[in-house]
Amino acid sequence: MKIRPDQLHNHLQQGIAPVYLLSGDEPQQLLECGDTIRHSAHSHGYDERQVMEAATHFDWDILAAEAASLSLFAQRRILELRIPSGKPGREGAKAITDYLASPQEDTLLLIILPKVEKNQQKTKWFTTIEKSGVVIQVWPVKAAEMPRWIQNRAQHHGLQLTRESIQFLAQQTEGNLMAADQEIEKLRITHGVGNITLQEVAASASGSAHFTIFELMDAALSAQTARALKMIRTLKVEGTPAPVVLWSVAREVRLAASVAEALSRREPPAAVFKRQKPPVWQSRQQLLTSGARRLPLQGWYRLIKKLAEVDQAIKSSGDPWIVMEEILLGMRGA
Template sequence: MIHLLYGEDGLSLEEALALLRADAGPEELQDINVTTLDGTNVGFDEFAATCSTVPFLADKRVVILRGLLSKFEARGFGGGRSQPRAQQGENRLGPWAGVKEYLPTVPETTELIFVDGKVSGRNPFLAHIKPFAKVQTFPLPSARDMPNWIRGLAQKLGVSIDPRAITTLAETIGSDTRVLDSELRKLALYRSGGTITHDDVNELVSYAREASIFAAVDAVMEGRAGVALRMIQQITAAGRPAVYVITMIARQVRLLLLAKDLKAQRVPPQEMGSRMSLSGFPLTKTLEQEGLFSMERLKLIHRKLLEADLAIKTGTADEQMALDMLIVEISLSSSTRG
């Protein structure tokens, strides 16, 4: 049988794939009867030969082909614009255009599974294999559905979770189901049948801790001195030195300056994340902040950071005093900006 599994919810997809792998016979024979091919470099002839191999001491063998559909996502190559779209798709497939003739001949002893991430409906390879395959799609849970998804996974892991903890996980990790699964397993092991609390998430989940420093940096840069001082007091009381906070403010200013420059060059958001070495929550937050500050404002904060660094290095102020002065000066400059 032929299967097609694709979508951005990698966690659910891999769970479905694990069930299909079980068709490869006893676990001790699966190394022999399960073959995984990399779609980015496998050729059609190798693929066909692998599918035609008979299973060893089992009724079925499993062939998993990962990433082949992504290879044919539209990226502006292929036939010229004057050609019909279907013909352009055939040109882009090259030797793989013969797959629609080959798939009906795949032996009944082979479970062929195409696995991929996000695939567009205009993908030419998708059109070739869909008529022959049992299709399962795995979209990410929506922001609206994510709290129930988190609650449901916690229940499967044998724990309950309070609403504030759910909100923090959803806001800081977003829809990355693999990361959520990993973090919830860690929290479930820590609570062992109890209730995961908001404090547990803040203490054990690195994404939540990063969100806390982001919130503090937000307060500093937006001139909310009272809020910033209270949040930073909590961060330093938890063991982070004052110079860490100064470093994080400086890092965020540099990222915002870089984001402004990339935006001016009309670089797409996804590529901006790659160039800034950011993804997930940090990238989303930085791109949101970028529009809140002018280049002049960021340069002013950068000068204040240099002054704080100089005060620490020359002994004019200790780290905590330099940080407090920095917050107040940024706040004062915020109230006078035009």
Template sequence: MNLAAQDTAHHLKAHPLPAISLIYGSEALLNAEALDALRARATADGFSERQRLYGDTRIDTLIAELETPSLFAPRRLLELYLDQKKADKATADTLTRLADLPLDNTRLIIYAPNLEKPHTTAWYKALFSKGNLAIASQALYPEQFAKQIRARLNAAKLRLTEAAYELLLANCQGNLFAAKQAIERLTIHPQAHNIIDETLLTELLDDFSQFNTFALSDAILGADWLNAWRIAARLEAENPRDTTLVTWLIQRDMSVLIGLANLNPGEHAAHYQQYNIFAGQQRRYQAALGKHSRAAQRTLLKLAARLDRITKGAEHGDYWHTLKQHLLLRAQQQRQLT
């Protein structure tokens, strides 16, 4: 069965968790919320033990365990994380084998956000023609993004004037994580039960944006490394667990820059549309092209990948120390060149 990521929680209210679920697609928050919904349903269905497996090298271990299940094995939830855009032959063959394995005491979630067009592959057809669940998220274009924000405001029982609503859309820059954070802050505001106008929203966003993740994004794009380090330190002090948006922004920003550097100017508009970069934001990236070499862009993209692995537990390390260490090193290198 195929399902849009935003419909996952509603679907699982009426259906048990299938043996195998897949989450893929480009909208990070919708993927994360779908994963949370699957985990909650697994717990409700009695699969309370959870185990995470990272990377293709762990698939053989997974297959071996599933092929020889113990009579006394606990009911468990396995989460398999894959980074590939396209499954190689070994991975595809292994995934195909999953379709015929007994999963009476096991539920498997395959979390592979980078997969591209998996529905055209043989392994996908083998797994998801038998009642399993394939959950896909897609990049939200402006109209879709606006509908998402409206729905989330309604769910939070928040009432905004039309001007305030438009201001919120502009400040979120097409990012659902930012929208979620802003809406959560609005819900705890003393005047949340009133109609929120543009003035009140402006005050709240000004207070929130002094040291927020978008300020960090601006500092990194502008190669203002020491300021980026200060902002990262402040973000760590305020909420050390709030790392997902930081990683996403670094990954998104560097992917945009690398794409722009490899394209002709006439192709930039389509590239910006692919990443949902609104017209008002495009100047930031054009200016950043002159401040980051291609090697520096790739280094920051690798940093984002490492931070993601640390967050998921696939690599040992301290998230904020790793980030701040990189920013401080870049600041020192910049000072030596001046």
């Protein structure tokens, strides 16, 4: 059967299924669902855990061998099968269906993989898991759903955030659940449980270069060059490591260049954003598209070469901040 992530806790209170499949491209929810299953299994006596990584050239006979082997340390155990490609292939599909034809009573099979496409969901191995166990698919949280997710997570940590605080965090983290969870945990450690004001949330966020750097690149992409230069100089004065700033600058420049390449081929920018891992937040797609149009393709290529100069300056005695300012200036176009 299929259940949603928010139904998992109640499901596990009714007992452990012989097989669970977790799939999706949202790492925070995938991690938490896996941890919830492992914790519940441990409370039911599944004290041993064997992890198998089904990468390229994986020997699928190992699954049957592990299932047939006797545990030396525990009566019950978890076999955790990770499939990074999201597709087990012909041999893997057969190995999974063969295992589920006669699953071991003392063994829980936990399969973790990226998003399973619709055509894969119609295959025998997937439908067999649906019939024999539980399938949980996780999806990125949409912009409209992000405030509620933040509110629920804050309440889980014993925090009460104002509506303005929730909106502020939702805007700053842009669908990144892991970043939002880290900020909430930081607030709990700093202020303890109870009510948290917008001022406290903003002060906590301003102490993290993650947010300021994103604001920096938004200013550069929207041709607010003076503001972008002021921000990067502030980051330098505050002691933000140059490699941290370079990471964000390089990511945005390369992404904008990819959009510019797509535009030169008359390919819709949406195709570029769809290929990104993690995906580009919807609210930033228009900003990146308009920013990419501001320079000809060769201009973006020149800025990519500049990124190598920044990296070299960091590794030597040069000044990477000057070169990064040149990149920001170059992003404004003609």
